[in-house]
Amino acid sequence: MLTVGVDLAAEAADTAVAWLEWSRTGARVSRLVTRAGDELVAEAVLAADKAGIDCPLGWPDKFVDFLLAQREGLPLPSGAGRLWRRDLANRVTDLVVRDLTGQRPLSVAADRIGYVAMRWAGLAAELARRGQVVDRRGSGVVVEVYPAASLKWWGLPFTGYKRAANLAELNRLVDALHRPAPWLDLGEFESVCRASDDALDAVVAALTARAAALDLVTVPSPGQLESARTEGWIAIPTTPLAELMSHSEGGPRPGEHG
Template structure:
């Protein structure tokens, strides 16, 4: 199995990409770099069995309706005292609220934070990956799945905060390799130690493996409609060690 992880940013120079080749008892990072272009991402995803992208794959349905209503001048203001909850529905997707409830982490708002710039880019990438005009699933059941490296690291008992500060990615790499002795970073270990973008791409590829093997959260039937349009963050549900089991 081949899994790909993409730590997507609006600009190529901050976008990390990693490829992991899986075999019984072993996982090898066969490629990792920072500065991934659209063409390189599309090529890697197409060659993979599953790709995890660290970026929202859609916007809150309420926000999409709000923008359409605003363009027509038909926005209905919130009821007295309901402004905070009204704005929250515009800012956060259903999957964001699920992650918040289950992990305590608050994903960035795709409609109110700078992550929206990367989401513009991923929308184009999803179109490039759908050459026959059939939209890729945003619910995680297709070739692409939305992942959240910090939440994956939290679930695996590893440092999930602060490692993006200068010099701290190396400590997380050491912890990751201790927890997963079957994982080989090979020639890409120095890059992962100095670049959290490359490291996040590796974690995204690990999370993609969890999703590909049925060991990650999936939307319930009641959540599926929202996940199909807004996206779904797949959180690994297994220990890190289980990823390498055949």
């Protein structure tokens, strides 16, 4: 199995892609590229059995409806306050992740991550042109991931390792990652992971993609499926990291969450 992790940014300079090859005895990072452009990202996704994308795959339905109503000058709710704005800014999956993990995904409607989602929208269109239609619910090759939530679920450090000023924390995270996953071989790319949080997040995204490929992640409930179809769905692992090697592909799907 080949899983790919993409730590997507608005520009290639801050985008990393990791290729993770799985065997019966371990997982090996076979390639890791920083400063990844659109063509490389598209080719990586097309080659993967499962690809974890660290980026919102869609916008909140209520936000889209709001934009359409505002453009047409239609009446908006009177006395709309903080809770109304929260519902505009957050997707269903964002609220589920917050409830499950305590982590708050950035709002694609109200934060700068919207620029990243715009880039992804173009990539998704290109993938469709090449025959790989993206199912935003995660049931196809592509699944939306959130490395911080995956790390927190796995009991690993999940904050404080971003940016060059925090290289010591990044190195501690790499050390911590090896303890539950001695079967993970970073090989020649370990130094890159110790120097670039983008690179390490791409590896975590590829690990989460493995969990998704084994059906060991959260999935939308029946009532959430329609929102997930348009807004996207963040897959959170439901198994310890150490167990990713002990499950075979196509295992039983855990109970639905949310």
